[in-house]
Amino acid sequence: MERLAFTMKLFPGQVEEYKRRHDAIWPALKYLLKDSGVKDYSIFLDEASLTLFGVMKVEDSAVLGPLRDHPVMREWWEYMKDIMETNADASPVQVSLVEVFYLG
Template identity: 70%
Template sequence: MTRLAFRMKLFPGCEAEYKKRHDAIWPELQLLLKDSGVNHYSIFLDQATLSLFGVMSVEDSHQLDALPHHPVMKKWWTYMKDIMETNEDNSPVSIPLQEVFYLA
């Protein structure tokens, strides 16, 4: 099991909408993530900077390689692009974070 962390960024005033959309996350997206080996996925918000910090465990990080090409993932990214920083393909700008400490 591999733990991954990353940072993303919300647009100002979009905090409630981001939470609302994730509270109603699509079942087909949940299934896609689970089928891709994603477990224990959390996203935290730093309200002072509007930075989002995602943390997930994955069985094999190479399973995530196919996610950007999946229609459900592309549809979710398009749905989210109006409230957060995104790349040209609508994927969120996601900065990998280096783990420097972990207490199990």
């Protein structure tokens, strides 16, 4: 099992909308992530900087690459791009973090 962490960034004034959309996450997206081996996925918010911190466990990080092209993932990104920083393809601007400590 691999643990991955990353940051993303919300636009000002979009915290409640981000929470609302994730409270109503699409069943198809939830199934896609779980079926791809994503486990124990959390997103935290630093309210002062609007930085989102995501952490997840995956059985094999190689399975995440193909998710980029899955229609459900692409549709979710389009749905979210108006409230957060995104790349030209609507994927969230995501910065991978390097683990420097773990107390297991």
